[in-house]
Amino acid sequence: MKKIIIFLISSFLIVFSGAKAADTIKLGILEDETGNFAIAVVPKIHAYELAVKEINAAGGVLGKKLEIVRYDTQSDNRRFQEFARRLIKKDKVDVVFGAFSSASRESIRGIMEKNKMLYFYNNQYEGGVCSKTTFMTGAVPEQQFSTLVPWMMEKYGKNVYTIAADYNFGQISAEWVRQIVKEAGGTMVGEEFIPLDVSQYSQTIQKIQKAKPDVLMTLLVGAKQASFYEQQASAGLNIPMATSINVGQAYEHRRFAPPALENMFVTVNYIEEVHDVIKSGEFHDKSKDYVKRFRALYPNEPYINMESANAYNAIYMYSKAVEKAGSTDTMKVVKALESGISHDGPSGVVTMDPKSHHGSHTIFLVKVGKGHEVTIPKIWKDIQPYWLGESGCDLANKDDYSQYTPSNPPKN
Amino acid sequence: MVFLFNIFYQLGDSLAFLLLAAIGLAVIFGMMKIINLAHGEFITVGAYGTVVSGKVLNLPLPIAMAFGVLVTVIFGLILEKFIIRYLYGRPLDSVVATWGISLIVSQSFLVIFGPSYEGLQTPMGNFQLGEFSYSEYRIFLIFFALFLLSLLYYLFMKTSFGTLARATIENPSISSSMGVDVKSVYTATFAIGAGLAGVTGALYAPTMTIVPSIGQAFIVSAFITVVTAGASPFVGLVPAAAFLGTVQTSVTFFYKSTIGLIAILCAVILIIRYLPNGFSGLILKTRSK
Numbered sequence: 001m002k003k004i005i006i007f008l009i010s011s012f013l014i015v016f017s018g019a020k021a022a023d024t025i026k027l028g029i030l031e032d033e034t035g036n037f038a039i040a041v042v043p044k045i046h047a048y049e050l051a052v053k054e055i056n057a058a059g060g061v062l063g064k065k066l067e068i069v070r071y072d073t074q075s076d077n078r079r080f081q082e083f084a085r086r087l088i089k090k091d092k093v094d095v096v097f098g099a100f101s102s103a104s105r106e107s108i109r110g111i112m113e114k115n116k117m118l119y120f121y122n123n124q125y126e127g128g129v130c131s132k133t134t135f136m137t138g139a140v141p142e143q144q145f146s147t148l149v150p151w152m153m154e155k156y157g158k159n160v161y162t163i164a165a166d167y168n169f170g171q172i173s174a175e176w177v178r179q180i181v182k183e184a185g186g187t188m189v190g191e192e193f194i195p196l197d198v199s200q201y202s203q204t205i206q207k208i209q210k211a212k213p214d215v216l217m218t219l220l221v222g223a224k225q226a227s228f229y230e231q232q233a234s235a236g237l238n239i240p241m242a243t244s245i246n247v248g249q250a251y252e253h254r255r256f257a258p259p260a261l262e263n264m265f266v267t268v269n270y271i272e273e274v275h276d277v278i279k280s281g282e283f284h285d286k287s288k289d290y291v292k293r294f295r296a297l298y299p300n301e302p303y304i305n306m307e308s309a310n311a312y313n314a315i316y317m318y319s320k321a322v323e324k325a326g327s328t329d330t331m332k333v334v335k336a337l338e339s340g341i342s343h344d345g346p347s348g349v350v351t352m353d354p355k356s357h358h359g360s361h362t363i364f365l366v367k368v369g370k371g372h373e374v375t376i377p378k379i380w381k382d383i384q385p386y387w388l389g390e391s392g393c394d395l396a397n398k399d400d401y402s403q404y405t406p407s408n409p410p411k412n
Numbered sequence: 413m414v415f416l417f418n419i420f421y422q423l424g425d426s427l428a429f430l431l432l433a434a435i436g437l438a439v440i441f442g443m444m445k446i447i448n449l450a451h452g453e454f455i456t457v458g459a460y461g462t463v464v465s466g467k468v469l470n471l472p473l474p475i476a477m478a479f480g481v482l483v484t485v486i487f488g489l490i491l492e493k494f495i496i497r498y499l500y501g502r503p504l505d506s507v508v509a510t511w512g513i514s515l516i517v518s519q520s521f522l523v524i525f526g527p528s529y530e531g532l533q534t535p536m537g538n539f540q541l542g543e544f545s546y547s548e549y550r551i552f553l554i555f556f557a558l559f560l561l562s563l564l565y566y567l568f569m570k571t572s573f574g575t576l577a578r579a580t581i582e583n584p585s586i587s588s589s590m591g592v593d594v595k596s597v598y599t600a601t602f603a604i605g606a607g608l609a610g611v612t613g614a615l616y617a618p619t620m621t622i623v624p625s626i627g628q629a630f631i632v633s634a635f636i637t638v639v640t641a642g643a644s645p646f647v648g649l650v651p652a653a654a655f656l657g658t659v660q661t662s663v664t665f666f667y668k669s670t671i672g673l674i675a676i677l678c679a680v681i682l683i684i685r686y687l688p689n690g691f692s693g694l695i696l697k698t699r700s701k
Contacts, residue, residue, distance in 0.1 A: 034527075039527045195669055197629070197632075199620060202421065202422060203422055203661065203664050203669075206421075206422065206544055207665075223621045227620040227621050230531060231534075235538055254530075257530065260531075260533075302526075
């Protein structure tokens with residue numbers, strides 16, 4: 001009797017889920033709703049939901065509704081791998097979006113590639129991923145650093161000191177800084193890589209003071225490393241700081257007591273203050289509209305960050321590509337994405353580069369003031385992710401599944 | 413001159429961190445032999461007590477800190493009454509129980525206060541010496557850590573309560589037959605340990621990012637300092653912290669933070685291999701000769 005019931009239930013489930021799979025497009029999402037990275041990631045999750053809701057309200061894609069299958073990866077790379085396999089094998093999703101840290105991305109990219117699963121990584125990162133089935137909608141160093149570093153050197157001086165988190169993101173980002181400083185005729189007066197567990201910075205601060213840099217690049221990641229800012233302010237370090245990660249992700253300027261971040265400069269491809277700072281024009285209108293729609297759905301969102309814009313754009317680009325391909329088949333969608341798909345998102349048009357699978361961006365230079373108020377002294381329009389393409393990554397014509405760095409470029 | 417002051421500042425900073433990380437644990441683990449894996453969460457309670465009362469009730473910082481410590485003492489008393497009381501003399505069971513407590517507490521903070529809470533500004537200013545500038549508050553922390561430890565040494569080594577507490581923990585049944593109220597002594601000692609962890613949380617709260625895992629930053633340092641301090645923590649704590657601080661600071665200075673972290677752990681391994689009773693064992697042995 002028991003066996004019969006189990007059989008009936010399971011066959012019902014199979015039929016039911018089979019029927020469901022046919023009339024929806026399943027989007028797998030792996031994001032850190034809890035854990036170390038949750039602060040920066042929750043707005044991303046909400047942006048996926050917002051985009052899916054809007055697309056479904058407008059009739060879906062190819063007449064099908066989008067359906068999200070989401071797991072909380074808890075800022076834990078083992079969870080990423082476990083849930084990545086579950087999304088592919090059990091949930092049979094059509095595409096996967098997600099990951100915050102580069103370590104998490106690298107922990108699942110291989111799984112995606114092996115299973116020919118289309119994967120969108122929607123985060124600013126250290127750059128260099130050249131992979132046939134992977135698409136990156138976040139900003140990369142040639143967009144964030146080749147704008148920021150020369151600007152800082154021109155304004156404050158040519159001696160640069162880098163402190164960076166000691167893992168792939170920090171190491172490779174620091175390598176970028178080194179390269180750009182050299183190209184711009186500056187000098188690296190110091191460099192320190194700091195383990196993610198370190199929370200006390202008196203020694204680091206003194207080392208920096210000894211080296212007397214004009215510009216301090218702070219590529220620090222996570223809550224413990226963020227303690228650096230309060231400690232440098234209380235020690236009176238008083239050196240202009242530049243970074244690609246703070247403010248735009250975990251909105252430290254709102255969370256920390258001023259003046260911990262005073263005189264910090266960040267290049268972002270979006271933050272929610274854009275329309276407050278820029279009083280009129282394209283960027284004002286688009287940002288204002290995005291924030292309005294976002295808050296209508298999530299009125300209590302503490303901050304709408306740049307990764308939310310990247311996540312939002314990713315869903316739209318995917319849907320446009322599926323529409324164009326007329327199918328959810330991975331290779332067909334990849335081909336459609338390589339046709340120069342673009343989306344007019346919260347900070348203007350983002351276009352997918354067919355060669356490198358990275359998006360172009362509007363880059364805003366954000367300056368944090370004494371009371372942690374934000375100004376935007378400079379905007380760079382339509383900055384291309386040029387480096388991979390120029391170095392020989394050409395995914396539209398040549399399959400590849402690697403990550404490259406300035407010291408290890410693609411072999412031609 | 414500046415060079416010497418730098419050495420003092422960096423060693424002192426590292427010493428203060430190790431001492432303050434370890435001080436509550438020295439009572440609860442060092443004396444009472446409860447392997448308290450929730451030590452970090454006691455620090456978290458102290459930090460949140462300070463920051464939340466400072467923000468919500470708009471209290472001045474010293475009063476907010478006192479409030480944070482008070483909250484931690486109450487938290488410790490409640491835990492002692494309902495859980496820890498049944499774990500005296502059961503060190504392995506205490507590992508499991510306190511680990512569970514630590515998970516519950518940190519997750520509760522996450523649920524109640526969210527993934528991060530706006531911090532307080534570090535009090536006092538900074539001053540300049542040659543090309544360097546220093547945070548006055550961190551210098552205050554060095555002296556306060558030493559002051560707190562001497563107070564603790566006095567309390568447990570020189571007062572009658574201290575004698576009672578040590579006797580009770582050494583041999584509860586004899587103490588009980590001598591008319592000591594064993595339960596109250598245990599409770600009071602545990603509350604002091606919890607309160608000291610609360611002090612650590614309160615003191616470091618204005619210098620760190622306020623997240624539910626803030627206490628985790630202290631736990632490794634706390635255990636290695638107490639373990640290297642040895643059987644009599646109040647005697648061994650300062651030399652242990654000074655030794656570990658020197659190793660970490662000098663290695664970090666000449667190499668980098670990563671090697672500094674590795675060096676401190678290697679130093680601990682060497683200590684427990686060659687000085688199984690820690691620094692206090694060494695000191696007491698030389699003293700008795």
